[in-house]
Amino acid sequence: MSDVLSLTAVIAACAPAFATIPRFPSHPLTSRIAMKVKTRFAPSPTGYLHIGGARTALFSYLYARRHGGSFVLRIEDTDLERSTPEAVNAILEGMAWLGLDYDEGPFYQTKRFDRYKEVIQQLLAEGKAYYCFCSKERLEKLREEQMAQKLKPRYDGCCRDLGRVPKPGEEAVVRFKNPLDGEVVVEDRVKGRVVFQNAELDDLIIARADGSPTYNFTVVVDDMDMEITHVIRGDDHLNNTPRQMNILRALGVEPPVYAHVPMILDEQGKKLSKRTGAASVMEYRDMGYLPEAVLNYLVRLGWSHGDQEIFSLDEMIALFDIEDLNSAASSLNLSKLAWLNQHYMRTLDPQYVARHFRWHLGRRDIDPSNGPAPERVVQVMADRVKTLAEMAAAAEFFYREPQEYEEKAARKNLTPEAVPVLEELRQRLSALPEWTAPAIHEVVAAIAESGGLGMGKVAQPLRVAVSGTSVSPPIDVTLDVVGRESTLRRIDRVLAYIRAQQG
């Protein structure tokens, strides 16, 4: 128990702003008539916020919002071995980045051990749970035997009717007395009616030898105490559902509505792992996606509303319905995310996009204060890149005058023939009364015409001079953003470069 306390203390210390003290009614709810909708997201803090988790969180969030209900965040940290304060922060950070705000929580299960113990005692007292003294060795052997007989491994109920309490110092776990016959029907909102035979289930452990509660039990107690009305979670939990429903009923509570959403697979259709694909939400930020794009992408993965592809958060809230969820697993498709991301980079307020863009500039050690305003760069670059990370890379020349020129671009455009063109450009640009894109365009076009050259013969050497590459926004726009002073310096530099090549 002492490590429990120390872990929660560490969590509280690391995330003081979030370390809310849980307050629940001390008596379990026995009726939920006309309850307002309440959903929850209940991740276990063992790593990062998984993209699949983010999607079920989004669905839960949308459903609660849609129905004027509330959305609860609960941290399932009963696994003291694997839960870490860093992982808790990673989850909170991911939620915050996505903008999925919760109305209640985060609640920590490690702070509710007293409550779980109380319920365990209640079940014990009512004869709905019992102490089991079977050794791990015996259970292991049992499992092996059953496997050998091609049976599903499960507890044989050895201690079920012992009716014995552990002697002082004696090790014992507590098991739930699952009904021996009959069936449990899950009226799942996405999978439909799923029937489980109680005979397939066994008496699961609800308290370990050290007295700590186990997952399937804490979930039940929390969903009950927190008055969760709709449980939207990954379909890997579908098989746990009948057990949870049985415990809930033993506690005198009717189960919530369940909706088991399919899992997300990587681009190869395999299970998502840190190796094969971006599994963590924060990786998407790092790759340069906007939260709006990620949210829009996730909501369309397994959910649809006719042919509509673009959804603002408000639209999602207005249109989301569990009935429209798909029941099959879906694979990630990053190129679609990229398309959405570009859409949002182009259509969202440039000031807003620039806030995220600045972060990516920062990652490249670019200080935008000695260059064009980031929102301006966002406006001219959004059409030509898929991510903010790409944008930061492609926009670097706006903030740093090129020190060298891309090999191929230089060979093709920085030729002796370009010298007179660049010289004339330099002269006429420096004489320009107004530094605006239209004025710049006139100069470039006039030089092309008078020299009997195509626009490319003029714009390309200039582009290489200014950007160091053969790719940039339209040349007039590029120069406008770069500014006159810097443009002239860059032309001088490239002229020197060409002459040096000759010499």
Added chain:
RNA sequence: GCUCCCAUCGUCUAGCGGUCUAGGACGCUGCCCUCUCAAGGCAGAAACCCGGGUUCGAUUCCCGGUGGGAGCGCCA
């Protein structure tokens, strides 16, 4: 092995027995536009897993197969 879930273009999906010679989107291909890269416009290739039923009629309903996936812990 047992239990449970799933199955429409490469991918996300629409379809809720006839309107399907199966629609949209991303991606892809071609053309147009063009100072580069894009963006944009237009056109195009591309799917109902297989086999049985039910029905006047199945992509849609039922069963079986096959193929994926999940669960079967003193993990969550």
